[in-house]
Amino acid sequence: MTPQPEPPILGEDLLLLLCRPGPAISAGGEHLLSPALAGAVLIDLSLGGHVRTLPGRGGSTRVDAIAGHPPADDVLRSAWDHLLGRPREVQAVLAAVGPSLRVPLLDRLVRRGDLRRPSRETFGSVGLHDLEEGGSGRRDHVLSAVRTALVDDVEAPDRTVGLAALLSGTGILRTFDPEIPWTPMVVARAAKLERDVWAARAVADAVGRSVALALVGNVFVAAAVLF
16 A cells, blocks of 8 residues: 655645746745745644744744654654754754755655656756646645635634745745735735744744845945945
């Protein structure tokens, strides 16, 4: 009997939404995936009761693994193991956990049939916009759930709330217009969800810092060229 794939985790749903012909993230901006995927992992761990948050210095947030309550999923377990032993600042967790998530989560989506990748490419070099839907229909289902939560303002499952909050925190949500209309009402609802989900707030901070560093880097490059 062929083993059945485990239920998808939130990071898989996030990647599935981002894989489309008109990329939500440009090839040069895929580094923003790292904190977003790590944020998705933290949301799953929190919803499953595997971690808790503690106050940190200067109003920051620390994340602590709950001993004796590991998650069954191996990707989530790896992040939980990283947290076990002592609380860590959430920004440090995003930086440590995020870089290793992209390839295994994409591999899961391909194995499940949610995505197809071009055979001419090696897996690690495939951009999100190069991947095609696999015909499972799951992307439409996930997108519809997020759209309903934001457009219709109905009470949504915690996973859907977390996903919508992550899309808002990364700044990617606006690129889904017209699938999810970018209206003032949707913007306000998404911003509220982002504020309510601590991991999404942390991702928004990480993305903001990354953009700021990139802008500073561009200034230095321009100065070097001029002088």
